[in-house]
Amino acid sequence: MLEVHEIEKTYEFKPLLRGVTFTLEPGETLCLLGASGSGKSTLLRIIAGLEPAESGRVLWNGADLEQVPAYKRNFGLMFQDYALFPHHSVAENVAFGLRMHGVGREEIGARVKEALRQVNMASFADRRVTDLSGGEQQRVALARALAPRPRLLMLDEPLGALDRSLREQLLEELRHLLHTTEIPAIYVTHDQEEAFALADRVALLHHGELVQIGSPLAVYQCPASPWAARFLGQTNLLDGQVVEARPLVVNTALGGFTAHWAGKPADGPKIGQKVTLLIPKREDRSTGANVRGRVTDVLFRGDGFHAEVVTATELRLSFWLARPVEAGEEVEISLQANGILAWPQSEDYE
Amino acid sequence: MKLSFAKLGRAAMWLLPGLFLLLFFVLPLLRVFGATGEDLAGGGLTWEALRRAVRPLGFTFYQAALSTLATLAIGLPAAYVFGRFDFPGKRRLRTLVSLPFILPTVVAAAGFNALLGPRGWVNLGLMNLLGLEQPPIIFLNTLGAILLAHVFYNTTIILRVVGGAWEGLDTRVEQAARALGASPWRTLWEVTLPLLRPAIFSATLLVFLFDFTSFGVILLLGGPSFATLEVEIYIQALHMLNLPQAGLLSAVQLVCTLAVTLIYLRLEARRSVPLAPRLRGEGLRRPKGWREKLLVAGMSALLILLVVAPLGALALRSVSRLEADRGQRGEVQTGLTLDYYRELFINRRGSFFYVPPAEAARNSLFYALVTTGLSLTFGGLAAYALARRGAGARVMDVLLMLPLGTSAVTLGLGYLLTFNRPPLDVRSFPLLVPIAHSLVALPFVVRTLLPALRSIPPSLRQAAAVLGASPRRVWWEVDWPVLGRAALVGAVFAFTISMGEFGATTFLANPEYPTLPVAIFRFLSQPGATNYGQAMAMATLLLLVCAAGVLLLERFQEGKEW
Numbered sequence: 001m002l003e004v005h006e007i008e009k010t011y012e013f014k015p016l017l018r019g020v021t022f023t024l025e026p027g028e029t030l031c032l033l034g035a036s037g038s039g040k041s042t043l044l045r046i047i048a049g050l051e052p053a054e055s056g057r058v059l060w061n062g063a064d065l066e067q068v069p070a071y072k073r074n075f076g077l078m079f080q081d082y083a084l085f086p087h088h089s090v091a092e093n094v095a096f097g098l099r100m101h102g103v104g105r106e107e108i109g110a111r112v113k114e115a116l117r118q119v120n121m122a123s124f125a126d127r128r129v130t131d132l133s134g135g136e137q138q139r140v141a142l143a144r145a146l147a148p149r150p151r152l153l154m155l156d157e158p159l160g161a162l163d164r165s166l167r168e169q170l171l172e173e174l175r176h177l178l179h180t181t182e183i184p185a186i187y188v189t190h191d192q193e194e195a196f197a198l199a200d201r202v203a204l205l206h207h208g209e210l211v212q213i214g215s216p217l218a219v220y221q222c223p224a225s226p227w228a229a230r231f232l233g234q235t236n237l238l239d240g241q242v243v244e245a246r247p248l249v250v251n252t253a254l255g256g257f258t259a260h261w262a263g264k265p266a267d268g269p270k271i272g273q274k275v276t277l278l279i280p281k282r283e284d285r286s287t288g289a290n291v292r293g294r295v296t297d298v299l300f301r302g303d304g305f306h307a308e309v310v311t312a313t314e315l316r317l318s319f320w321l322a323r324p325v326e327a328g329e330e331v332e333i334s335l336q337a338n339g340i341l342a343w344p345q346s347e348d349y350e
Numbered sequence: 351m352k353l354s355f356a357k358l359g360r361a362a363m364w365l366l367p368g369l370f371l372l373l374f375f376v377l378p379l380l381r382v383f384g385a386t387g388e389d390l391a392g393g394g395l396t397w398e399a400l401r402r403a404v405r406p407l408g409f410t411f412y413q414a415a416l417s418t419l420a421t422l423a424i425g426l427p428a429a430y431v432f433g434r435f436d437f438p439g440k441r442r443l444r445t446l447v448s449l450p451f452i453l454p455t456v457v458a459a460a461g462f463n464a465l466l467g468p469r470g471w472v473n474l475g476l477m478n479l480l481g482l483e484q485p486p487i488i489f490l491n492t493l494g495a496i497l498l499a500h501v502f503y504n505t506t507i508i509l510r511v512v513g514g515a516w517e518g519l520d521t522r523v524e525q526a527a528r529a530l531g532a533s534p535w536r537t538l539w540e541v542t543l544p545l546l547r548p549a550i551f552s553a554t555l556l557v558f559l560f561d562f563t564s565f566g567v568i569l570l571l572g573g574p575s576f577a578t579l580e581v582e583i584y585i586q587a588l589h590m591l592n593l594p595q596a597g598l599l600s601a602v603q604l605v606c607t608l609a610v611t612l613i614y615l616r617l618e619a620r621r622s623v624p625l626a627p628r629l630r631g632e633g634l635r636r637p638k639g640w641r642e643k644l645l646v647a648g649m650s651a652l653l654i655l656l657v658v659a660p661l662g663a664l665a666l667r668s669v670s671r672l673e674a675d676r677g678q679r680g681e682v683q684t685g686l687t688l689d690y691y692r693e694l695f696i697n698r699r700g701s702f703f704y705v706p707p708a709e710a711a712r713n714s715l716f717y718a719l720v721t722t723g724l725s726l727t728f729g730g731l732a733a734y735a736l737a738r739r740g741a742g743a744r745v746m747d748v749l750l751m752l753p754l755g756t757s758a759v760t761l762g763l764g765y766l767l768t769f770n771r772p773p774l775d776v777r778s779f780p781l782l783v784p785i786a787h788s789l790v791a792l793p794f795v796v797r798t799l800l801p802a803l804r805s806i807p808p809s810l811r812q813a814a815a816v817l818g819a820s821p822r823r824v825w826w827e828v829d830w831p832v833l834g835r836a837a838l839v840g841a842v843f844a845f846t847i848s849m850g851e852f853g854a855t856t857f858l859a860n861p862e863y864p865t866l867p868v869a870i871f872r873f874l875s876q877p878g879a880t881n882y883g884q885a886m887a888m889a890t891l892l893l894l895v896c897a898a899g900v901l902l903l904e905r906f907q908e909g910k911e912w
Contacts, residue, residue: 050812070815071823077816083809087831096827100818148817 001026001184002047002152007056009042009208016042018208020056024152027182031195034205035231040188041080043205044154047186048077060151071100076150076183080157082141084129090116090140091125097148115143118177135166142174146181153178153185159194171197192232196220204228222262226276226343236279236317239345242269250277250342253313254291262341269342276346280339282320289335291317295325309333359734359821364742367732371749374785378764379604379756385767386601389594403582403599407606410578413493413568414561417500421557424501424652425508426550431649432509433516435642436634439650445904447653448506449661452843452903453896454850455566456867458499460874460889461660462571463490464667469882471663491573499567502656504557511556515549516542521633548617555614563607563757565853570871579603580759584856587763597767600760611755615748661893668886671879690883707888710869714849717865720784721791721848722841728788729795729840730833736796737803754793761786762857783858783865787848794847795840802836803829839906846899849892866892 002024009017016039024030032040045051047058049070058065065073076097084093091112098108116122119139124132129140138158145153158174159167175198178185189195195202196216203213204224212224223229226237240252248259248269259277261269269275279291293309296316305321309331319333432444450458464470466489473485480486489495519542527537543550565580572578577585579599587596637646671687694707732750736743753761765782769775806829814824852867859868866888873885 045812048812048816050815069820070812071818071820073816074818075816077813079809079813081807081809083807083813085810085813085828096814096819097817100814100823144813144817 001061002186003057003059003062004043004047005057005059007043007046007053007058009039009046009051009053011042016208017046017053020205020208020210022203022210022213024184024186027184028200029178029185029187029198031199031202032186032188032205033190033192033195033202033231035190038205039208040190040205041156044077044156044186044188047152048075048154049073050077074101074148074151076145076148076153078141078145078153078155078158080160082137084137084141084144086130088129089125090121090127090129090132093129093140094144094147097144101148103148111147115147116140118146119143119173134162135170138162138170142177146177146183150183153183155185155187157189158187159189159191167194174198204231206231221339222341223278224262226278226346229278229341234278234281236281236319238277238279238315240275240277240342242271242273242275242342245269245271248342250275252277253315254311257289257335257340258337259340259342260338263343267344274345275342276344278339278341278343279317280336281318282336282339283322283333284336284339285334289337289340290332291335292330292332293317295327295329295331298325298327307331363731363734364746367728367735367750368746370728371789374765375753375756375761375789376749378761378768381768382597382600382604382760382764385594386597389597399595399598402595403579403602406577406579406582406599407602409576410562410580410603410606413496413576413578414558414564416493417497417504417561417564418554418558420497421501421504421508421561422554424656425505425553425557426512427645428505428509428649428653429512429516431646432513433519434633434635435637435646437637437646437650441904443650443653444509445900446657447509448904449897449900450503450657451506452846452850452899453503454867454892455564455852456570456870456874457664457850457889457892457896458502458660459567459570460870460885461664461893462495462499462502463874464886465660465663466490466495469879471667490571491575493572493576495571496564496568496576499571500561500564502660503564503567504560505653505656507557507560508553511553512546512549515546517633519545519633552614552617555610555617559607559610559614559755562610563603563755565757565759566867566871570874579606580757580853583757583759583763584853587766588856593763593767596763600757600763603757603760607755607757608752611752612748614755615751664886664893665890668883668890671883690880690887693880693884694887707866707869707873707884710864710866711888711891713859713863714866717784717787718845718848720781721787722844724784724788725791725795725844726837726841729792729799729844730837732792733796733799733803736800750796751793753789758786758790758851758853759857761789762854765854766857780860780863783855784848786854786858787851788844790851790854791844791847794843798840798843799833799836802833806832835906839903842899842902842906846896849895 004020004022004024007017007020008015020039020043022030032043034040042051046053049058049065049068060073085096088096094112094115095108098111103111112125113122116125119142121136121139121143124136124140129137132140142155142158145155155174159170162170171194178198187195187198199216201213202216202219204211204219206225206227211228212219219228220232220234223232223234230237238252238254240250240257243249243251243256245268248261250257250259257277257279262278263269291309291311293311293315295307296310297308299306305323305325307319307321307325309317309319311317321333325331428447432440466472466487468485468490470489473487476482476486477484523545524537524541527541528534532540563580564578565584568576568578569581569584572581579602583596583599583603586592586599637643668690669686669688671685671689694711696706732746736747736750765786769779769782810828811824814828815821819827849865850867851865852871855865855868856871859865864872870885870888870892873881873888
């Protein structure tokens with residue numbers, strides 16, 4: 001369906017997008033996950049045809065879209081600030097795309113109703129959009145994007161401006177909607193929880209480069225780089241050195257660990273190579289490797305405890321524990337052995 | 351390469367206003383400079399001529415400075431009252447005070463004439479009461495008349511700019527000063543006024559600029575003994591037919607006004623009201639205690655008197671018969687009459703050069719409509735160019751604002767010197783009048799359209815495009831609904847400016863096609879009660895047009911600074 005090929009873009013002489021390439025399958029939801037300034041929104045605007053790329057191609061069913069202006073692509077785009085037309089009512093906003101596509105008056109009425117019903121806003125049809133709350137505006141924007149039945153739906157941080165409980169509610173509705181309409185969708189966010197909740201596949205964007213793309217589980221369990229690990233909330237990273245290549249054994253300030261090589265095969269592992277090691281957060285009592293330390297802080301999180309631990313060598317790590325611990329307590333934590341990963345050392349994960 | 355609508359539009363929005371300004375603004379002004387330079391070099395102008403330019407220059411500065419001071423003396427207290435207090439009728443009073451700003455100078459002059467002139471209400475009343483043969487109050491042809499008319503015109507600028515800034519000041523800053531032990535006067539002196547200084551400065555410069563380039567007021571109320579640069583240019587060019595001397599005076603005038611305009615634009619670019627209040631109108635309160643109440647009531651009464659007295663006198667005078675018509679003898683029937691309005695449609699003299707006032711009104715209307723069309727077209731294109739920002743936009747911005755500080759008389763003279771060959775000939779190409787009017791109106795139109803244009807978030811246009819709207823459609827569906835209202839405001843500005851423009855028109859209007867202001871000027875300077883009455887009637891009609899315009903403006907731009 002959608003193919004994005006080697007997109008390059010600079011902004012004020014700095015590279016913003018560097019050779020971004022991916023494809024989107026029918027009915028699939030892809031989440032573009034990255035920090036602010038990683039070029040996510042620009043990529044969306046390039047796909048929508050609102051901005052030109054400096055090089056690279058966007059194809060739809062094999063046809064190059066370069067000569068197709070935005071208004072002829074029939075891609076839906078939902079904006080971060082919703083961009084509702086302030087001079088139109090809710091229904092007129094939703095009808096806009098239908099009018100542009102020359103849909104007949106009666107059909108417009110029916111489809112506006114349908115779209116508003118989909119987002120539970122049917123009773124708001126005659127309201128002014130300026131009188132709506134943030135969550136209501138978000139729903140209207142979604143209805144407006146969906147009404148012309150776009151070939152592709154793109155959503156640019158649609159939940160960014162809303163408070164937490166509303167976000168969770170809307171996330172659930174969005175999830176349901178994306179699955180029932182089966183419109184292929186690209187969802188841009190910086191929030192990994194949102195991404196994991198919605199995505200069939202997640203694509204990680206870092207400094208304009210697509211670092212990793214895969215199912216949420218695969219990406220979480222096997223991040224492609226220390227940056228990806230940290231970005232997804234895996235913060236237990238430490239330096240080490242390879243002492244044995246096969247099986248991989250890494251020596252660190254906490255002692256030796258057996259690890260999996262998560263870098264590219266061409267990059268190692270070699271004996272003596274400096275590496276970055278990831279220690280998983282979740283305790284697994286069935287295996288042998290362990291870490292000792294003193295608990296400095298503990299947070300009760302309902303389904304477990306989040307403990308900050310400092311080791312004898314002054315390393316700070318955090319863990320999810322099922323058992324209760326107290327601050328100041330000396331603990332020994334068993335590690336999930338096959339979750340320990342190693343990459344060639346890089347400075348670039350802060 | 352395909353020539354798309356968007357590319358064509360982008361080229362047009364730079365090229366068309368740019369060419370318009372070059373051809374009809376820059377070129378005539380350069381011509382004025384060039385002609386003066388040639389004359390100086392070729393000996394056509396002697397040092398004697400230069401010496402003769404010094405006196406009007408001195409007087410121009412003198413009267414502009416005095417007028418500005420007088421305007422500040424009324425405007426600043428009024429700004430305080432409007433910036434700090436809320437009182438019944440405040441909005442209406444603000445509208446009333448802004449009426450003079452778009453009022454034609456001939457109407458204001460006719461108004462003051464009807465109030466204080468030799469045939470005005472006050473003098474006729476006193477003569478009647480005291481049985482005098484001569485009018486006891488000599489108002490026309492005094493410096494006082496000039497000052498009063500300038501205060502009448504420009505108080506609204508101080509009120510809007512400084513009053514607006516005052517209203518926008520964060521009252522917490524003043525409260526902090528009070529809490530730290532400053533007396534009310536210390537607070538005003540050390541906190542409030544320094545914060546307001548940029549606004550006061552730029553309003554003062556603007557007032558000075560308008561007083562400096564004032565023409566109609568001085569010609570009509572000051573009389574021959576008070577020649578400013580403007581009036582002197584007019585006399586030298588049209589009465590003495592001494593174009594070199596007029597050119598020299600224009601060049602001097604241009605250097606002065608361009609300098610003031612550039613300073614003003616620099617200040618304006620830097621001006622920002624510091625520390626906006628959290629809510630609009632937060633610092634406003636009802637006056638408390640007899641002193642505040644007296645201040646608010648007194649200031650309101652003064653402003654009402656300033657505006658209503660001359661305009662009311664004018665309107666009343668246009669429907670009252672107070673003195674004998676020419677050729678009438680004996681007792682005069684005094685009373686209300688519509689004769690002067692009826693006379694407007696009759697060509698009594700049957701003279702070839704005499705143009706009935708109704709035709710002048712028709713000419714004015716035609717010019718005003720053309721002006722509105724021209725200034726909206728070029729102003730709209732220029733606003734789009736400016737909205738993109740960048741170096742080109744900054745040059746265009748300055749270029750567009752310069753007509754604000756250029757005297758209309760100089761512009762008229764420039765046209766006279768530049769467009770002297772067919773087809774672009776002042777005598778035979780009637781569109782030069784609305785073109786000159788458009789240049790005067792352009793800064794106002796652009797300043798009205800630009801904020802509206804900048805208020806449209808780019809995501810709205812993108813949303814429309816993604817939903818299937820072509821660029822043309824995007825403009826119609828997104829830009830126009832927002833811009834339309836501002837365009838209407840700009841149109842009202844352009845229309846009223848054109849209806850009342852006097853300075854450039856005296857140079858450019860063909861004697862056979864005078865405008866209303868020119869006709870009023872002619873009638874006002876002729877003897878006889880009927881002529882005087884007709885001048886009053888025409889001025890009243892113009893006044894009504896402007897009042898309608900101000901009401902429209904006030905409806906459409908609430909809370910704007912001008």
